[in-house]
Amino acid sequence: PSAMREVMLEIPKVRWSDIGGMEDVKQQLQEAVIWPQKHGDRLISIGAQPIRGVLLYGPPGCSKTLLARACASEAGLNFIAVKGPELFSKWVGESEKAVQSLFARARAAAPSIVFFDEIDALAVARSSGDTGGLSVGDRVMSQLLTEMDGLKPSTGVSVIAATNRPDIIDPALLRPGRFDRQLYVGPPDEVSREKIFKIQLRNTPYSPLVKLETLAARTPSYTGADISAVCRVAAMSALEEDLNAVQVEVRHFERALAEVAPSNPGPSPEFF
Numbered sequence: 001p002s003a004m005r006e007v008m009l010e011i012p013k014v015r016w017s018d019i020g021g022m023e024d025v026k027q028q029l030q031e032a033v034i035w036p037q038k039h040g041d042r043l044i045s046i047g048a049q050p051i052r053g054v055l056l057y058g059p060p061g062c063s064k065t066l067l068a069r070a071c072a073s074e075a076g077l078n079f080i081a082v083k084g085p086e087l088f089s090k091w092v093g094e095s096e097k098a099v100q101s102l103f104a105r106a107r108a109a110a111p112s113i114v115f116f117d118e119i120d121a122l123a124v125a126r127s128s129g130d131t132g133g134l135s136v137g138d139r140v141m142s143q144l145l146t147e148m149d150g151l152k153p154s155t156g157v158s159v160i161a162a163t164n165r166p167d168i169i170d171p172a173l174l175r176p177g178r179f180d181r182q183l184y185v186g187p188p189d190e191v192s193r194e195k196i197f198k199i200q201l202r203n204t205p206y207s208p209l210v211k212l213e214t215l216a217a218r219t220p221s222y223t224g225a226d227i228s229a230v231c232r233v234a235a236m237s238a239l240e241e242d243l244n245a246v247q248v249e250v251r252h253f254e255r256a257l258a259e260v261a262p263s264n265p266g267p268s269p270e271f272f
């Protein structure tokens, strides 16, 4: 049984403009991921070390996955996504092979991005390993380090990982030449929330009485994913009231705000 049924290869269609706020992270990703792929010669000529891997960290639902996909999309790179837990097989040796073949696929698909979501699963698997001998987490970790250490800028493979548990990431992963650029992807501020409402309502007609700046002001500690839920619930509420409704009214947003509580935005920024 393959441990990696869910691996996807694609060029995503997420643009920077589909992501509200996060301007700073977008710029950093541009320089750390896209420049080495597109302008590697320029980096070398100016004596700048290309970044090997980027770790995106922060609470759930704040656009880590979107940002990784946008990198690929904006630069025309193939995108291979795998969730940390999918790397593990109970069959000895299978998990290492999975990592190996993942990188082989990425090299074959170059220029490409490998995206490891929930990279913290590695740490969990390591600590819960059998007593004595190397746990499956240890073996996957060591294979991952081998693969990353073997990546040359000319290979055309970038690696991005994401986690909402940076506190349990093995420091070995963060050493130079590995995930040596760490970017915090935090909850949106009010200005960003207004942009996210605008993006999420792009295809939704709504009353001119609905003010996005008011919605943004009323949703402190809502994540991007929460805002997306508010918009969906508001739209559905309009249809529930009248299947022929042509636009979403203020009262539908009121209902949605009452219904969708902010998901726990996680520990305070100091944690991250």
Ligand code: ATP
Pocket: 018, 019, 020, 021, 022, 059, 060, 061, 062, 063, 064, 065, 066, 067, 117, 162, 163, 164, 188, 196, 199, 223, 224, 225, 226, 228
């Ligand atoms: P997780 O840790 O749960 O995987 P994540 O940080 O990777 O979360 P995403 O999967 O990128 O979050 O975001 C979830 C959904 O929330 C997106 O598909 C999108 O609909 C919405 N969303 C989150 N942030 C934004 C944003 N800044 N702009 C627009 N939409 C957003």
